Amino acid sequence: MPKEITNKTNHPSKVPSSTNHQVIDRFKRLQQKEISIDHIFNDIVSKNTTALSKGITLIESTQQEHVEKAQQLIEKCLPYANKSIRIGITGVPGVGKSTFIEALGNLLLDKGKKVAVLAVDPSSTVSYGSILGDKTRMESLVRSPMAFIRPSPSGNSLGGVAQKTRESIILCEAAGYDIIIIETVGVGQSETAVHGMVDFFLLLKLAGAGDELQGIKRGIIEMADAIVINKADGDNEKRAREAKNQFRKALHLYPLSENKWSPDVLTCSALENKGINKVWDLIQDYLSITIENGFFEKNRMRQNKFWLLQTIEEQLKTSFYNHKNIKEALTSKIDDVIHHKITPFAAARYLLKLSEHKNEK
Amino acid sequence: MPKEITNKTNHPSKVPSSTNHQVIDRFKRLQQKEISIDHIFNDIVSKNTTALSKGITLIESTQQEHVEKAQQLIEKCLPYANKSIRIGITGVPGVGKSTFIEALGNLLLDKGKKVAVLAVDPSSTVSYGSILGDKTRMESLVRSPMAFIRPSPSGNSLGGVAQKTRESIILCEAAGYDIIIIETVGVGQSETAVHGMVDFFLLLKLAGAGDELQGIKRGIIEMADAIVINKADGDNEKRAREAKNQFRKALHLYPLSENKWSPDVLTCSALENKGINKVWDLIQDYLSITIENGFFEKNRMRQNKFWLLQTIEEQLKTSFYNHKNIKEALTSKIDDVIHHKITPFAAARYLLKLSEHKNEK
Structure with missing residues (x-):
């Protein structure tokens, strides 16, 4: 169960080994959290509308913890x-x-x-x-x-x-x-x-x-x-x-x-x-x-592939344009390029090099 | 002159300091190469068709040395x-x-x-x-x-x-x-x-x-x-x-x-x-x-910007899809995704993580 590992390794070093009470409490809370995803899932497949709403709220959340939980829930639901x-x-x-x-x-x-x-x-x-x-x-x-x-x-x-x-x-x-x-x-x-x-x-x-x-x-x-x-x-x-x-x-x-x-x-x-x-x-x-x-099934398959590639390509662009070095340099390079001071290709090469630098650090 | 530096630092450690003859020869050749780009450029702006053909051949070459020379030539031509x-x-x-x-x-x-x-x-x-x-x-x-x-x-x-x-x-x-x-x-x-x-x-x-x-x-x-x-x-x-x-x-x-x-x-x-x-x-x-x-000039500016962003985005995609890890994993992930075994978004996340790994090595 990958999610158990994730949850258990969350704060292991912070738990003082002597305080049994705290350990038990924390363990209970972890268990509750785990149960909650299972619960939501079980309730969803049992056609419980409240659980469905909760699940979608999880999907819509931007909190990192919720994002991971949402992925677990979606994975569980996929076969259904x-x-x-x-x-x-x-x-x-x-x-x-x-x-x-x-x-x-x-x-x-x-x-x-x-x-x-x-x-x-x-x-x-x-x-x-x-x-x-x-x-x-x-x-x-x-x-x-x-x-x-x-x-x-x-x-x-x-x-x-x-x-x-x-x-x-x-x-x-x-x-x-x-x-x-x-x-x-x-x-x-x-x-x-x-x-x-x-x-x-x-x-x-x-x-x-x-x-x-x-x-x-x-x-x-x-x-x-x-x-x-x-x-x-x-x-x-x-x-x-x-x-x-x-x-x-x-x-x-x-x-x-x-x-x-x-x-x-x-x-x-x-x-x-x-x-x-x-x-x-x-x-x-x-x-x-x-x-x-056969188009119906073929279309669904193609849509899945489309979303995969689309997500990858959007993410690549987002990381590039949000790169600190790029944010600073892009505007001035665009300016150089539209005023014919340097070719678009030379500017692209320069910016792509710049975006590599940080990753190497 | 950035190109001089590039050329001079090309093989400095390989030149034995005792053989003056070799050093002079190499220096001459380096000079000739440098002159050749200047020559081609001067001939192009003097409306010499042979030089123009040579310049375009340089642009069309895929050899790394030619690619760099071509960029120097284009840069020189840009103001004209x-x-x-x-x-x-x-x-x-x-x-x-x-x-x-x-x-x-x-x-x-x-x-x-x-x-x-x-x-x-x-x-x-x-x-x-x-x-x-x-x-x-x-x-x-x-x-x-x-x-x-x-x-x-x-x-x-x-x-x-x-x-x-x-x-x-x-x-x-x-x-x-x-x-x-x-x-x-x-x-x-x-x-x-x-x-x-x-x-x-x-x-x-x-x-x-x-x-x-x-x-x-x-x-x-x-x-x-x-x-x-x-x-x-x-x-x-x-x-x-x-x-x-x-x-x-x-x-x-x-x-x-x-x-x-x-x-x-x-x-x-x-x-x-x-x-x-x-x-x-x-x-x-x-x-x-x-x-x-004003559309004429505006359009040219926009075209330049378009080519800049286009080149960047194509290059980002090319590096990603040509990444060794990705080449191996992509086909199987596409397969998982079109057969509803995993969501397109989870697969994208997995592949994007995979592409980061190599850069860190």
Whole structure:
């Protein structure tokens, strides 16, 4: 048990051998700590929501001790994970993501599924991000014992926030959630991160004023397995249908991707609960095709590899740019380089040498 | 003079103090070597083409001694560089890049400009890549004393090939070339590299069979400052005009970029030398707008910074993945990760620790 060794070797030299009482106390506390991870784990796989919340809190903590504990917990949960369907949902603010997720979540609860909703939102630094920012959101999901809702972890870097959500998925899966919905706001890179951790990626849109193609980030359209035009109700219904046709035409310009799935466009009204079942049917079609042709499993494997290399490369950059010598020298070298005093390559060589020096000390 | 110190301290302990003859000989040779870089430099700024070729050969060499010499040479040339217009030209094989470059080059020669043509083509591993692969190509440019043509440097990595071309630009500029044309084949990443080293980026296309939008890599269209539809001659003329209209419509879907330039679409026949002057007019329009609004200089500064950070980050990755410990461990960790035995983040931590170990030895 590596963690026992870690804990026992923690302060052995500080314990005076004569005071039996202290030794026993310390031993008890160590045991309690150990039991607590086992406890949390046992409670998680027994589908205890409080334990799941505690586990995710551990993952989100930046304290070194918690980080290690969290890794132990994740490792224990891994064999129980990977059995859910992971759905990513993105869309700009105002598109109705929360209402849509609540409608889809309720449909899934009605079908006897357990649903967890997580989020990746690096812009929500302090606390509750887009999910639950407004307490009335997803009210019926919050009340259901079969649903688990967790706001975005806080953090400055997308990489950090995404990693925490990615690890929380494992705990939710170990806790027996069948469907994990990952919400993200439509801000560039966070979609790419979420796309890299889900099986199905859904883009939520509104019918605009005829300029549907104008404002789309092309990269996001290419990632989407489905586009759903929300708020197709009342006066908006006709415009939503028109938007659907425009998007369908636009999607046909893209070559069929590796998963042999041609992304489709649907309309719905999350508010009036119309068209949500069609969305779920579409997701099921996607799943049966990609599970059958092997893409589903291949994609998950590739996502794992992607996160491995991504984490390594981000960490390499972070250590370099946070290196004391580099912090001091980088600005002046950038200045030299942009003013053509030295070539970018010579400056890079100089800085890379500089970053080696400290390691040798 | 840092290079003198380098050279003099090269083998000082190996020279027997008694043999004056040997010492003098070695000293002469050292002097000659030193003079040679000075010579090459003086000849380059005196617009000697042979010296320019020699200098680029030095840049392209992988021998450590040459690499250092090349850096000295580039440093000497830097104050004389940065005075040309750099034009990137891309297009799939068969689009007529060489014919187009010859036609444009000849037009520029007629206007009294000195023209250098370089290339970035990482697929041409051994020798002469797309330029000059066929000796009849660019024949009239090859013969002109005002033109300098150099095939792509060889190399396995795009980063390496691009760096060599990027450094060769500096020498060409020091040698007084007014226009530097960088050719690249249409294979994904190399366009991005060329786009990052030029002032104006031109995409050469053919009129297709009505499916103009289908096969385009969206990323490349977004980079282009102009699209030129070549082979607008004979039966093809009408189709070329239609293609032009289609592309113009497609380009209007893109928001105006930071340089306030809206990319345009032209047709030409390089073979019949028709429409080339319009292309040059367009490039001049672009230049006067972007020089006026400051984008031209800002872009060059940003490109320099880009190459600095890019080089650093590639080098960090290369050292990591080539680390002996990592080479051995990476495959098995990837395997563990894709089979859900350990989380990508735990594997990354393990590998990053492993890569630190050797540096400490």
